Structures are given as C-alpha cells and as structure tokens.
Amino acid sequence: MAQLSDDVFAAGEAPMTIEQAVGFLLARVADAPEIEQVGLHEADGRILAQDVTAARCLPGFDNCAVDGYAARFADLALHGDSVLKIGARAAAGRPLERLAPGPADFAGAAVRIFTGAAMPDGFDTAFMQEDCRRLEGGEVVLPAGLKRFANVRRRGEDVATGDVALKAGRRLRPEDLALAAALGLPTLPLRRRVTAALFSTGDELASPGERLGPGGAYDANRFMLAALLRRQGVEVSDLGVLPDERRVIAAALREAAGAHDLVLSSGGVSVGEEDHVRAAILERGSLDFWRLAVKPGRPLAMGVLDGTPFVGLPGNPVAAFIGFIFVARALVAALGGAVFEPPRFARAVAGFSYKKKPGRREFVRVSLVDDGSGLPRAEKYPLDGAAALTSLTRTQGLVALPEALREVAPGDVVSFVDYDLIR
Incomplete structure (x- = not known):
C-alpha cells in the first residue's frame, strides 16, 4: 500500500479548479507497486502494470480477407479481364491443395482461396468470389481494376514484432484482451486491485431494510459510492454506518487504514459537536479541507490516516457524485497505477x-x-x-x-x- 506523508494534501485555502485538484493529486500520490500475473478471463477492467511488447506480429503471415480467388498481380492482364486456370485450393489452417497440373509454384494460375487462408508464396492479390466468373474448363475470369495487395491482410500490418501493443497504466477492455490473446499471451502483468474502506456516520442513518428511528433517514450515498468505486475496479469493504461516538469511529478508522489503500466517507466531516470524524483522523494523521470552485460539490476533505489517504466527500448525493467523478476518481487511478482519463465532453x-x-x-x-x-x-x-x-x-x-x-x-x-x- 502507498504510504503518504501527513502533509501531502496541504493545498492552501484558495479555491481550486477541478484541473488544479486533479493535477495536485496525480503529482503527489504514487501507485502501489504490487504486480500480479492474471489470466485473460479475469483481466477485464484491471490496470496493466507493464507495457506489452509483441513477441510476434499480427497477422503472422499474409492471408486472404475474402472468399474468392488469389493471383499474382504480375499474371493479370494490363487491360481488361484476366482468365486464369485454377491450379490449387487454399483454406484457413489447411495446406495448399493442388487441383491441376502446372508449375510447382502455380505461376500463371489462380488459387481458389477462403477467408483467413495463407496467401501462397508469390500471390499478392485476392478477388471476391462474387466479382468472378467460373468457366467450365476449370478457369476463372478475374475482373480488371484491382490494385496489388487488394483484399490481402499483410503480415505485421496490425502489430509488428517489437511494437508496444498495450501501454502500462491502461484499464483493460474486452478488445484489449482480444489483442493479448491474439499475441498468444495467456496472462498479463496487472496492478493489484486498489482496496477501499467505505463508511457513513450518523445516529440518524440506517441501512435499507433496517428500522428507521425518529428523524431517521436511509443511507444512500454509501451504496452509490460503493458502486462507483467498484466500477473503477476497486475492492470495497463496506463498514456500514458508524455511530456518532468518537471512540468507535477512531477505532474503526485505524483498523480500516491499516488494511486498505483508501478510506472514503461522505458527510459528517466538519467542526460540529457531533462531527467526530475530523477529530478521530487528527488523532493519527492530518485533515485538509479543500475548497473547489465547483457547484455542487465545493467542500472536499482530504486527509492521511496512518499513511493511508482519506477522502471525505460532501453529504448531499449530487455533490458527492460530482466530487467522486471529477476528483476522487483521479486519486483512485493514481493509487492503482492507472492513466487517469478526464471526462470527454x-x-x-x-x-x-x-x-x-x-x-x-x-x-x-x-x-x-x-x-x-x-x-x-x-x-x-x-x-x-x-x-x-x-x-x-x-x-x-x-x-x-x-x-x-x-x-x-x-x-x-x-x-x-x-x-x-x-x-
């Protein structure tokens, strides 16, 4: 786990823009170094720890992109259609099958070929079968107008040997896993998942399904924030609702900080008589209040507890949502070694x-x-x-x-x- 100094979040009192807040976090928080090898089936949404360099090229050989006929461009007529004898047949994963007598290299002949089949040596152009016409004598009429390498997937055109196929810090998507599989990689080096402890405080709060007391309300933010964290690939420990008792809150926070990369809450971090989170954190760390030049979501508490970052989001749901999406999400990315991607408008x-x-x-x-x-x-x-x-x-x-x-x-x-x- 990343161990932060107590003053890492000290940012002064001037209001910060979102970009300033994100830049502040990314410059001061180092990612956790732990790396693990993970199979492709379990890698979706995880953070790539190291560049993936291609040990082979894609495609690994020139192959046909259509069902049709392959020919040597040099054997085609300069003007008008070409009529060539069909000398062989090629299918994906099968050796070339001779169909008619002729030169060993099938010079001057066409090859009946199917999608994915390796282009025979020297053959560099493929025609779609619907554009061609078979003749009864075992010949095929190939239309004029194609350029050399038409309908051919060239060796290494997608990825060349030695290319960086996937960059470190990338949050892996299904298409990334397809690329890794095509390169023959059964596992990938990934960052360990960020772990976060999540809690709410307040004697008035209850979890859904529990009985509400007088003046009570159901805790909504905790469930929203847990889902937002999980969508960032975070393993969440739900500490539930902590009562308004300083000793209980302090003990829970100490235990959470010792076992997680991040501690997160919403609301209850101020200087009121019943706001005990601030005092509990200051017993073992630091707490800074950031003023964001944002509405909704202006107040944000950033702290360190026993070397573990703490984030106190606003208590109003929309403000908590915006604070997480635009600022806290950058902290999660930094802790997990991910390249932070700002929202695209x-x-x-x-x-x-x-x-x-x-x-x-x-x-x-x-x-x-x-x-x-x-x-x-x-x-x-x-x-x-x-x-x-x-x-x-x-x-x-x-x-x-x-x-x-x-x-x-x-x-x-x-x-x-x-x-x-x-x-």
Missing part, C-alpha cells in the same frame, strides 16, 4: 436559461433531445438541488458551465458529458 445546444456566479464551474443535470437540427438539445432537470437524487436518475448527463460564464440562453452551445462515460 461533447457539444450540445442549451434548451434552457440559466444564470450563475462567475469564478466557479457549475454542473447542470440535463437530458438530451434530438430534434434533427444538428447538435442535440440539452434540457435542464427542473430540480437542481444537491440533494435531489432524481436529478441524477432521470437525466443523461451533465452540462459543464465554465468559471467565467455568467449566463446561458437557449441556443447557446454548451459542453455535455454522458454519465456512462464518467462512471
């Missing part, structure tokens, strides 16, 4: 009016409407409070309004990011 047209304060970035929850006019239209959800969970469940994504902007009018071009691209 697309263009949309505002279908709403909105006024904001300059100096902070605001995120508006929206749904997209395709009216056929070009860019999709972003329609704002009517409830925009940071506690409105339906503003996340009934929308498709976020419109980011930059710090300098003061007002949005219908028809303005805005930046939109889909939830599916950031969680």
Whole structure:
C-alpha cells in the first residue's frame, strides 16, 4: 500500500479548479507497486502494470480477407479481364491443395482461396468470389481494376514484432484482451486491485431494510459510492454506518487504514459537536479541507490516516457524485497505477436559461433531445438541488458551465458529458 506523508494534501485555502485538484493529486500520490500475473478471463477492467511488447506480429503471415480467388498481380492482364486456370485450393489452417497440373509454384494460375487462408508464396492479390466468373474448363475470369495487395491482410500490418501493443497504466477492455490473446499471451502483468474502506456516520442513518428511528433517514450515498468505486475496479469493504461516538469511529478508522489503500466517507466531516470524524483522523494523521470552485460539490476533505489517504466527500448525493467523478476518481487511478482519463465532453445546444456566479464551474443535470437540427438539445432537470437524487436518475448527463460564464440562453452551445462515460 502507498504510504503518504501527513502533509501531502496541504493545498492552501484558495479555491481550486477541478484541473488544479486533479493535477495536485496525480503529482503527489504514487501507485502501489504490487504486480500480479492474471489470466485473460479475469483481466477485464484491471490496470496493466507493464507495457506489452509483441513477441510476434499480427497477422503472422499474409492471408486472404475474402472468399474468392488469389493471383499474382504480375499474371493479370494490363487491360481488361484476366482468365486464369485454377491450379490449387487454399483454406484457413489447411495446406495448399493442388487441383491441376502446372508449375510447382502455380505461376500463371489462380488459387481458389477462403477467408483467413495463407496467401501462397508469390500471390499478392485476392478477388471476391462474387466479382468472378467460373468457366467450365476449370478457369476463372478475374475482373480488371484491382490494385496489388487488394483484399490481402499483410503480415505485421496490425502489430509488428517489437511494437508496444498495450501501454502500462491502461484499464483493460474486452478488445484489449482480444489483442493479448491474439499475441498468444495467456496472462498479463496487472496492478493489484486498489482496496477501499467505505463508511457513513450518523445516529440518524440506517441501512435499507433496517428500522428507521425518529428523524431517521436511509443511507444512500454509501451504496452509490460503493458502486462507483467498484466500477473503477476497486475492492470495497463496506463498514456500514458508524455511530456518532468518537471512540468507535477512531477505532474503526485505524483498523480500516491499516488494511486498505483508501478510506472514503461522505458527510459528517466538519467542526460540529457531533462531527467526530475530523477529530478521530487528527488523532493519527492530518485533515485538509479543500475548497473547489465547483457547484455542487465545493467542500472536499482530504486527509492521511496512518499513511493511508482519506477522502471525505460532501453529504448531499449530487455533490458527492460530482466530487467522486471529477476528483476522487483521479486519486483512485493514481493509487492503482492507472492513466487517469478526464471526462470527454461533447457539444450540445442549451434548451434552457440559466444564470450563475462567475469564478466557479457549475454542473447542470440535463437530458438530451434530438430534434434533427444538428447538435442535440440539452434540457435542464427542473430540480437542481444537491440533494435531489432524481436529478441524477432521470437525466443523461451533465452540462459543464465554465468559471467565467455568467449566463446561458437557449441556443447557446454548451459542453455535455454522458454519465456512462464518467462512471
């Protein structure tokens, strides 16, 4: 596990942009060094620890991309169709089968060939069978117009021997596993999964299925954050709801910090009489409050407990969601040795009016409407409070309004990011 110094998150009191906060984290947090060899069936979503260098090329030989006929380009007529004797047959994984007498190298002949079959030596052009015409005498008419190497997959055109096929820090996707398999690799060197302890505090909170007390509420953030962490490949230990007792919280935090790479909570990290998390962390570490130039999601607590990072997200669900997606996710990437990928925004047209304060970035929850006019239209959800969970469940994504902007009018071009691209 990464061991951080107590002052690693000390960032001053000036409000930070998201980019400043992410840059701060990536520059100060080192990934855990542990590497393990993992089979391809278990590697999806994991972080590649080392570059994968191809020990063989792809394809490993020139092969045909279609069902049809192969020929030597030099044997084709300069003008008009070519008529060649069919001298052999080639199928994927089978040796070349002679069909008619002729030169040992089938010069001047065509080869009946199928997709994936190795191109015979010297043969460099393939014709689709639907473009050709068989003659009764065992000949085939090949149409004019193809260039040399048409319909041929060249040896090494996909990956050459010695190429870096997959770069370290990449979160592996199904297509990456296909490439590794095609290179003949049964296992890959992966980073150990990041482990995170997750908890909530508050005597008023109960987990779903439990009985609510007077003035009680069900704990929602813990389940959202657990799912967000797991989607980043993190192994989550759910500590449940801790009571508002400093001694209990301190003991739970010490145990969690000793066994995990990250400790995460939402809400309850302030200076009130019943906010014991701050005091419990300060017993064995440090806690810094970051002011983000963001709405919702301005307050963020970053701390170190016995060398383990602690993140305290805001208590309102939307603020916790945005704080995790845009900032805490970068910390998870750094701890796991992953290359952090910032959200990719697309263009949309505002279908709403909105006024904001300059100096902070605001995120508006929206749904997209395709009216056929070009860019999709972003329609704002009517409830925009940071506690409105339906503003996340009934929308498709976020419109980011930059710090300098003061007002949005219908028809303005805005930046939109889909939830599916950031969680």
